[in-house]
Amino acid sequence: MEANSAATGRAAAGETRASGGKEGRYHHGDLRNALIRAAIELAAEGGPDAVVLRAAARKVGVSATAAYRHFEGQSDLLGAVKEYGQQRLVACMEAVGRASEGVGPQAARDRMMELGRGYVRFAREEPGLYRTAFCRKALGAVGITEEGGLADAEGEQPGWETRSFELLTETLDDAVTAGLITPERRPGAELSAWAMVHGVAMLFLDGPLDTLTDEESSYVIDRVLTDVLAGLMSP
Incomplete structure (x- = not known):
């Protein structure tokens, strides 16, 4: 004893x-x-x-x-950090998006541009947290709904791990209300928009775009966002 x-x-x-x-x-x-x-x-x-x-x-x-x-283990801790990364990403997007608050097509367009810039800015300024926010580890099963959105295995909207996606969805809905995007163009638009913006962000992190000057980088980002909006606004 x-x-x-x-x-x-x-x-x-x-x-x-x-x-x-x-x-x-x-x-x-x-x-x-x-x-x-x-x-x-x-x-x-x-x-x-x-x-x-x-x-x-x-x-x-x-x-x-x-x-x-x-x-409980590694994935439990990683899940908590992943949630924080998504919170920081959304905060960065909303911080620049608030500068374009208003109503009407032009305000909706400006807000979408600013949200996209905020998304890529976060990736470039905090690459470690950005990668963690979208890492495959600790990511729950997510599927595509009939409306083109995301849902987990139980059909519920995922939490913070896709909050940036939800923010994009809400902004696109506002763009339809403002008359910037026609209702026929709306279903699934968040998937293509997200893919293009996320893609350019990754090219800055893991591709040849990491060698561009600030001026060149701004041009590329704005060009991608302008092309995304041009496609969404076409008849």
């Missing part, structure tokens, strides 16, 4: 030392959020592959055992 108590005490002391290794990184009772913040930093530096539970635990200064009390 005494030997077991001593072993338990030594184990507890070891975890305390691990937890205190970087004093001030988290408050007692807030370890989960501290691990998420550490994982966000890892993702920003190295993308989704860098989000490892043990690495996050080391960054916070706790044992891996303590970390596993808050997350």
Whole structure:
């Protein structure tokens, strides 16, 4: 009995030392959020592959055992960082989109252009989080609805992992209301628009566009967005 108590005490002391290794990184009772913040930093530096539970635990200064009390495993932690990445992406899109608030076809067009610019800007400024926001790991099953939108296996709208897609969908609906896009062009338009904007963003990250100057980059982004809108606005 005494030997077991001593072993338990030594184990507890070891975890305390691990937890205190970087004093001030988290408050007692807030370890989960501290691990998420550490994982966000890892993702920003190295993308989704860098989000490892043990690495996050080391960054916070706790044992891996303590970390596993808050997350079932790697995919659980990655899912939390993925959600944060989507939140940051949407915040970037909405920040520039608010500059074009208003009614009418021109306001709707300006808003779509600004949302697209915000999307690509986030990818270029925070590539690690952008990659994590769309990583295949921790991504639930998603299907296409008859209306051309996204839904999970139960037919419900997915959460933050596709919030940027939902924002695009809402903006396209507003464009129809404003008379910018005809109702006949609307079904499935978010899929083609998303594919083109996401594609150009990835060309900046993993393709030849990463060598362009700022002026050249702005031209390419605006050209792609203009072509997307031209297709959507055609009779």
